[in-house]
Amino acid sequence: MQSNPEPVGNSGLAKLALRDQLLTARRRRSLVAVGAAARAIADELLAAPEVRRAATVAGYVSVGSEPGTTALLDRLVDAGKRVILPVLLPDNDLDWSTYHGGTSLAPAGRGLLEPLGPRLGVDAIATADAVLVPGLAVSPTGQRLGRGGGSYDRALARVPVGTFTCVLLYADETGHPVPTEPHDRAVTAVATPEGITRF
Template sequence: MKDILNDKATLRSQLMNSRSRVGSDRRVAASRALRDALLALPEIAAAGTVAAYVPVGSEPGGRDLAEDLAAGSTRRVLLPVLLADDDLDWALYEGPASLVPAGRGLREPIGPRLGPEGVRTADVLVVPGLAVDRRGMRLGRGGGSYDRALARAPKAAVTVVLLYDGEVLDEVPAEPHDVPVDIAVTPAAVYRFTR
């Protein structure tokens, strides 16, 4: 188990270092391509509720990810609120003015909290990650927040991770609690995994 944790830490460091070198022009272009590919997914078009995230720093998706998911539809978008134990509470996205600065550089919704179980209402979960492998195993930042959210998601919910090109790997280190995703979207491709 210690080897897996070391492997995860090493890979996280490499991927975050690589992301830190992505220029702003490339980030903007990648965000546009990711938005277009994500919104073109039939699973998103059919979803009544999408649980997503608000990208920070070099995370793929762009600052307007929640607005892009909500625009022009009756779709509900749930966004996370980080709890003290690194678990996630959820609240309804109600437009850009409903997001406020929070700890760790995050922006969080100010609306009523739905509790960690609020994610159970989602048809689709759009989650951050640093990499995914050909099995759909996702490598996150290491806090376990989204592993817990994915474990609570309904079995029928579709899980999507947004990544930059080059972050779909042959294999990422995985632990028993890690939950695979169904789809990875990069600026250049959409990858579907079977569970």
């Protein structure tokens, strides 16, 4: 998923090593543990004031052993929220479309599910009152480690300052010293099964 590969300097090598370590740990998680984490994270986010008062929430469809988002997305819709989901573009930027339940998703390659509805444009993320993003780790100051494609760093650059931007992780993926580069965008919070930490 890389259009501009990360430089393989000290920072790039450190990111690669940390990604490898975290992805290996994720692959070892049982389906039961992944499901339990998904339910706990959904409960935490739905109770958070930033999400409760949001009219529009930008989310994503989890893949593999990421903390699951399926139930969370459905619960957000049931709560009356407008939920927008990303559509990966050929240049690795993210377009957006409205989520209307599981039947509004279709396979899109690379193991991703994407919404079928009309595209809203890359700037649609700026309309969200709360933005939920995937990641592999987060530092004590909110620096997020993604998978290296840069899609979410580009998208987060369009989010107005002060918007609740939250990465969904397992508890042992928080507090890592994440190497940073000029294009990296920090988040304002992390949600784990144990709760929400704001930066």
